[in-house]
Amino acid sequence: MKKLDSTVLARRANQIKEELRQKLRKPYKQVIDLYSADTHTAGVKPLSFVRQVLAACLYPDLVKSNTLPVDVRQRAQSLLGECAGGSVGSYTATAGIPEIVHRISEFITKRDGGAPSDPENIYISPGSQWSLRNILKVLVNSQASPRTGVLTPWPCYPITNFTIKELGGVTVPYYLSEEQGWELQVEELHRALDSAKGLCNPVTLYVINPGNPAGYVQSRKTMQEVIRFASEKRLSLLADEVYQECVHGEKSEFLSYKRVLSEMGPPLSDTVELASFHSASKGFMGECGLRGGYVELVNLDPDVMKCIYKLFSTDSCAPVLSQIALDLMTNPPQPGDPSYPLYSEETQHIKTMMVHNVKRVFEVLNSLPGFSCQPVEGGGFAFPRLHLPPKAIQKAKEMEMKPDLFYCMRLLEEAGVLVQPGMENGPKEGTHHIRFCIITPEDTMEEMLSRLSSFHTQFMKDFS
Amino acid sequence: MKKLDSTVLARRANQIKEELRQKLRKPYKQVIDLYSADTHTAGVKPLSFVRQVLAACLYPDLVKSNTLPVDVRQRAQSLLGECAGGSVGSYTATAGIPEIVHRISEFITKRDGGAPSDPENIYISPGSQWSLRNILKVLVNSQASPRTGVLTPWPCYPITNFTIKELGGVTVPYYLSEEQGWELQVEELHRALDSAKGLCNPVTLYVINPGNPAGYVQSRKTMQEVIRFASEKRLSLLADEVYQECVHGEKSEFLSYKRVLSEMGPPLSDTVELASFHSASKGFMGECGLRGGYVELVNLDPDVMKCIYKLFSTDSCAPVLSQIALDLMTNPPQPGDPSYPLYSEETQHIKTMMVHNVKRVFEVLNSLPGFSCQPVEGGGFAFPRLHLPPKAIQKAKEMEMKPDLFYCMRLLEEAGVLVQPGMENGPKEGTHHIRFCIITPEDTMEEMLSRLSSFHTQFMKDFS
Numbered sequence: 001m002k003k004l005d006s007t008v009l010a011r012r013a014n015q016i017k018e019e020l021r022q023k024l025r026k027p028y029k030q031v032i033d034l035y036s037a038d039t040h041t042a043g044v045k046p047l048s049f050v051r052q053v054l055a056a057c058l059y060p061d062l063v064k065s066n067t068l069p070v071d072v073r074q075r076a077q078s079l080l081g082e083c084a085g086g087s088v089g090s091y092t093a094t095a096g097i098p099e100i101v102h103r104i105s106e107f108i109t110k111r112d113g114g115a116p117s118d119p120e121n122i123y124i125s126p127g128s129q130w131s132l133r134n135i136l137k138v139l140v141n142s143q144a145s146p147r148t149g150v151l152t153p154w155p156c157y158p159i160t161n162f163t164i165k166e167l168g169g170v171t172v173p174y175y176l177s178e179e180q181g182w183e184l185q186v187e188e189l190h191r192a193l194d195s196a197k198g199l200c201n202p203v204t205l206y207v208i209n210p211g212n213p214a215g216y217v218q219s220r221k222t223m224q225e226v227i228r229f230a231s232e233k234r235l236s237l238l239a240d241e242v243y244q245e246c247v248h249g250e251k252s253e254f255l256s257y258k259r260v261l262s263e264m265g266p267p268l269s270d271t272v273e274l275a276s277f278h279s280a281s282k283g284f285m286g287e288c289g290l291r292g293g294y295v296e297l298v299n300l301d302p303d304v305m306k307c308i309y310k311l312f313s314t315d316s317c318a319p320v321l322s323q324i325a326l327d328l329m330t331n332p333p334q335p336g337d338p339s340y341p342l343y344s345e346e347t348q349h350i351k352t353m354m355v356h357n358v359k360r361v362f363e364v365l366n367s368l369p370g371f372s373c374q375p376v377e378g379g380g381f382a383f384p385r386l387h388l389p390p391k392a393i394q395k396a397k398e399m400e401m402k403p404d405l406f407y408c409m410r411l412l413e414e415a416g417v418l419v420q421p422g423m424e425n426g427p428k429e430g431t432h433h434i435r436f437c438i439i440t441p442e443d444t445m446e447e448m449l450s451r452l453s454s455f456h457t458q459f460m461k462d463f464s
Numbered sequence: 465m466k467k468l469d470s471t472v473l474a475r476r477a478n479q480i481k482e483e484l485r486q487k488l489r490k491p492y493k494q495v496i497d498l499y500s501a502d503t504h505t506a507g508v509k510p511l512s513f514v515r516q517v518l519a520a521c522l523y524p525d526l527v528k529s530n531t532l533p534v535d536v537r538q539r540a541q542s543l544l545g546e547c548a549g550g551s552v553g554s555y556t557a558t559a560g561i562p563e564i565v566h567r568i569s570e571f572i573t574k575r576d577g578g579a580p581s582d583p584e585n586i587y588i589s590p591g592s593q594w595s596l597r598n599i600l601k602v603l604v605n606s607q608a609s610p611r612t613g614v615l616t617p618w619p620c621y622p623i624t625n626f627t628i629k630e631l632g633g634v635t636v637p638y639y640l641s642e643e644q645g646w647e648l649q650v651e652e653l654h655r656a657l658d659s660a661k662g663l664c665n666p667v668t669l670y671v672i673n674p675g676n677p678a679g680y681v682q683s684r685k686t687m688q689e690v691i692r693f694a695s696e697k698r699l700s701l702l703a704d705e706v707y708q709e710c711v712h713g714e715k716s717e718f719l720s721y722k723r724v725l726s727e728m729g730p731p732l733s734d735t736v737e738l739a740s741f742h743s744a745s746k747g748f749m750g751e752c753g754l755r756g757g758y759v760e761l762v763n764l765d766p767d768v769m770k771c772i773y774k775l776f777s778t779d780s781c782a783p784v785l786s787q788i789a790l791d792l793m794t795n796p797p798q799p800g801d802p803s804y805p806l807y808s809e810e811t812q813h814i815k816t817m818m819v820h821n822v823k824r825v826f827e828v829l830n831s832l833p834g835f836s837c838q839p840v841e842g843g844g845f846a847f848p849r850l851h852l853p854p855k856a857i858q859k860a861k862e863m864e865m866k867p868d869l870f871y872c873m874r875l876l877e878e879a880g881v882l883v884q885p886g887m888e889n890g891p892k893e894g895t896h897h898i899r900f901c902i903i904t905p906e907d908t909m910e911e912m913l914s915r916l917s918s919f920h921t922q923f924m925k926d927f928s
Contacts, residue, residue, distance in 0.1 A: 320753035
């Protein structure tokens with residue numbers, strides 16, 4: 001039935017923006033775009049320290065002038081000393097500038113309470129999806145029969161599922177428990193694995209923590225169970241941890257899979273294969289446009305590591321400015337540095353904003369009949385459930401749209417709010433969701449919730 | 465026999481650089497690195513205008529201050545207006561910022577004497593190799609039997625051959641005529657195609673113009689023959705044109721395949737499928753570290769275009785700063801703009817440098833017994849031939865190296881000059897070459913030629 005996909009939504013949003021520029025009368029003055037986790041688009045300001053260092057690296061005359069704080073200029077100078085020919089325009093080693101890779105490794109060790117990290121196991125790439133695809137290329141045998149399976153959560157980031165399919169693999173969905181705040185339950189992993197019998201050969205388990213788009217933050221206990229499951233079933237683990245800076249729940253804490261695995265000790269810590277992904281696109285920095293992420297690989301066979309090197313080397317290297325952004329993300333200004341007070345104020349501001357937003361989203365949506373929203377403990381999205389009236393579902397069918405896409409199209413048209421229909425996030429039939437970014441200024445979120453509430457109330461009335 | 469590949473060279477170069485930092489005595493004070501076409505590493509300065517605009521886009525306070533020329537600030541402001549949320553940290557459309565793609569299309573039309581270009585056919589990507597791989601993904605059917613063939617020149621850029629193999633395709637080499645200054649001869653294309661009979665199913669022809677690493681610049685006549693050949697044999701054309709700014713021969717002129725095809729008129733201009741690649745990494749700009757290139761697609765089936773869109777969309781978008789660099793490359797300052805005089809001086813300087821270098825390389829190498837070098841009419845490399853004495857070939861065999869790698873290792877060790885062995889550039893047995901970048905300051909080139917001459921003279925004596 002799915003004749004129209006959500007590109008119609010993006011196209012219509014662009015048309016509406018153009019119509020607003022041409023002063024066409026609408027019930028709103030501008031479109032609120034919370035479709036993707038693109039925080040700068042959603043109105044969050046870039047971190048000054050990050051932008052200052054990057055600008056000085058690009059245009060080293062700024063290192064000499066006193067336009068910028070002294071620690072910015074020192075940092076830029078020292079980074080330029082690590083670039084070939086002193087220029088961010090030069091290629092770097094395949095895995096990234098060695099000194100930066102080394103400092104990322106130190107950051108990981110510190111973050112993980114001393115669990116050792118080897119710089120040789122770290123690759124910087126143009127974004128975390130990019131490294132994920134390279135790792136999947138090694139894991140998924142496109143010629144295999146039965147085909148290679150990858151356990152992926154539902155809900156999931158749609159591109160990951162597309163990549164698995166493109167490489168000739170099969171996704172084996174495991175469902176997060178919405179009723180339990182999108183908890184990952186190991187019994188469900190067992191069920192999913194059993195469901196694959198005879199259909200494909202599962203080799204790896206993909207987990208997202210903090211959740212995307214489901215805002216669940218995994219506990220140590222859950223992670224230990226997942227690791228034991230992976231070990232027992234001889235699956236490698238792919239841990240998407242790009243939202244590690246975004247934990248909003250008071251009782252939640254981000255623990256990396258690397259740390260939990262390491263602290264479980266041998267034989268697990270020496271055997272379970274793990275790839276952990278991080279990114280400069282998410283969190284406080286939100287620099288999606290720079291295209292930078294890194295992956296740390298643990299317990300991989302040296303021959304596999306050679307293959308991975310070869311795959312990464314086909315693209316020369318990640319953009320040098322994104323490598324520098326990752327360095328700044330993992331080694332931010334420290335107390336006493338001239339840039340520290342502003343840096344601290346800016347990141348604290350984003351933190352407060354996120355906590356405010358997830359609280360308000362929870363309150364407002366759960367007060368609307370036909371909506372239910374789990375607490376967003378972490379990550380960059382809310383993923384509330386829509387309980388649509390049968391008449392709305394019927395109408396969507398007539399329009400050749402999935403019901404959640406139909407809802408989002410109306411929301412865009414009537415209220416100027418752009419969010420993503422849940423259908424893009426996986427195949428669970430019969431439930432409907434919307435996804436929107438929660439990293440946006442408080443007033444934008446309030447305005448969005450107000451428009452959504454009015455729209456939704458009217459929508460439910462129209463189709464009752 | 466090939467036990468050691470040229471990574472030993474890069475590793476040893478790094479060790480030597482470290483030894484020099486630790487003041488170990490060597491016959492040279494520093495390594496001259498002309499291994500890749502990385503002009504900033506080779507000592508060429510970035511273009512001021514480019515770096516100023518990029519810095520101002522990153523740190524918009526610079527737009528307000530008067531540190532930078534007024535046209536730089538205006539350009540930055542206008543580019544920021546084209547970024548979502550006014551930030552280079554936001555995602556862009558898959559193909560790139562629409563306004564930039566549009567201006568690139570206008571640049572192409574102007575460059576090609578009015579041959580029409582459609583912005584819908586242009587994709588910006590993180591480098592030209594990256595787009596080439598996506599196009600190859602569509603062309604090469606990894607499941608096909610017999611396998612898909614791609615006609616590739618020898619010498620060629622090694623990564624391209626690796627990519628074809630990785631995708632399950634087969635390279636069908638056609639040899640450029642070294643004796644004729646690396647000319648592409650259509651009879652050789654016929655021979656190559658015949659050689660593939662029964663072995664694979666050739667679907668596309670890859671050409672590099674200006675040559676890389678062979679510095680040949682194709683004439684209109686050659687290109688017309690190539691186009692007719694492609695049409696007759698139902699091959700699509702992949703034209704790597706990243707060195708289009710680098711034409712050194714007085715009588716040579718760069719013509720794009722797009723232009724020649726368009727000017728041949730129907731039916732050819734309406735039917736021959738063409739992908740043309742350009743990059744911000746090469747030419748005057750030399751911004752390899754930003755990772756940016758674009759491809760223009762001509763006469764492709766709409767269904768194939770949809771596939772290509774999907775493949776490009778998996779990486780969200782190219783780095784925004786590299787998109788901006790492409791905009792600046794294709795729309796540089798014009799006479800009358802405050803930045804024009806400096807821009808013009810800097811690009812003229814690089815032009816003069818290249819012309820000087822290729823002249824000197826030709827003179828010096830052809831004066832050395834055991835070397836022969838074709839004129840470098842275009843591109844970023846010299847690719848002279850080595851006529852090695854049998855004793856040197858025997859010695860290389862004992863060291864488990866290809867003879868040209870052996871030569872390059874000795875050159876590095878004894879003279880501190882890092883160049884690439886020709887073996888990396890293809891499979892033509894029995895001939896030996898070295899490859900080095902010619903886009904480097906004149907004094908570096910003179911120093912390199914002087915070291916190479918002394919080393920070579922001694923080497924030939926040692927193995928005579």
